[in-house]
Amino acid sequence: MKQVCVLGNGQLGRMLRQAGEPLGIAVWPVGLDAEPAAVPFQQSVITAEIERWPETALTRELARHPAFVNRDVFPIIADRLTQKQLFDKLHLPTAPWQLLAERSEWPAVFDRLGELAIVKRRTGGYDGRGQWRLRADETSSYRLNATANVLSSRA
Template identity: 80%
Template sequence: MKPVCVLGNGQLGRMLRQAGEPLGIAVYPVGLDAEPESVPFHHAVITAEIERWPETALTRELAEHAAFVNRDIFPRLADRLTQKQLLDSLQLPTAPWQLLASAQEWPGVFSRLGELAIVKRRVGGYDGRGQWRLRHDTAATLPQECYGECIVEQGIAFSGEVSMVGARSTDGHCVFYPLTHNLHEEGILRASVALPQPDARMQQQAETMLAAIMNALGYVGVMAMECFIVGDRLLINELAPRVHNSGHWTQNGASISQFELHLRAILDLPLPKPVIDAPSVMINLIGTDVNSAWLALPLVHLHWYDKEVRPGRKVGHLNLTHSDRTQLQHTLQSLVPLLPEAYHSGLQWAQATL
């Protein structure tokens, strides 16, 4: 089995490495401290865990390597401008948007897009960073450096947020997980809920859209598509050409996790449709110290990233899965006294969504 080198060595790279071990796949996350002689990249398959990886001589070489799967697709999707242009070219639904080139455009922006404008950096910016919610009276607060480097979208009144995580093989075969319902607070994913029998119409709509994107690009591997629910239809918010936070529940709630599925796809291994038998919940641990009391609850699976705990930083997640939704709801309620107050709204949302 060929080894896999991952551009970036955060938690996603760590979980790709963990997923490779049972299959005998050696995975090498590559960050700033990677020594070129310890990374067998000459005979490896190369992938990425993040849109912007650390810049070193080694990562530059990997990024240009012929064995970097999706090498030429990655920068196209990492830039929100070219990502939106792709979706428009495929006639897939998104929020109305435009490039924001200068401050003189604001009157036209509000005239066209409405009273709430969402500004996003074209490259970088995640977990609520690099994004601004602006109205007529606050548009002047946008830093001057953003003009030409950002897109602006219409603020959408949505009833919910979902994501579709799927994978495509080298021969064009696509498989998908059930739609994942997501709760974001201040731009950060707080909780996800996946049901084994999602809304059939919405599931089909999401699968059709994501398949169209992956097929148009000739993409290989796992891709995530975040969407807004607006009435009975989905609007695509953003794409992630990699494994994704909202797919973490698959580690314990699916027959094949998103991390294993990605490795299978890029190594041209069999890609069966993952089996999901029970509802699952994922709770992101953000700026919170580890608490061994979580492990007293039998349905809780702790995934700790072994990172320094800092405010606003993702340091781990909890997965819960069980065929009995009542037991899941009871366990979520039992977590309330074991987590800071900032988590309580997310735990309540997850109980209500099950």
């Protein structure tokens, strides 16, 4: 049976495990604090269900493993700006988007994207957190955080 170790044991890891069973693939969702000796990664393909993880004994071990096939893409996709830039470079279709770094850029955002924009933090903010639907007349109520630039995309 083929094996896949998934760094992270949340909902996605459990769903991958369930989906792998009928395909003859043993999927092992692994907690970030697991001891490396307890994880069957030596003969496994390794991936992750999360974009960022802390440095632990396990994550250090997995990061060095040649079977962590997509390890280098996680820092790119964890930041929505570099993610969108990669998608554009690969000519993958996405909603039109624009970086919003300063309040003075709001008019350009709505000129490019239309009357309603989805504003998202560059990092974090999944499951609806860190995301806002705004119209041009609502931007004064939105507090632009200078340390967390955001992306705007067409609604």
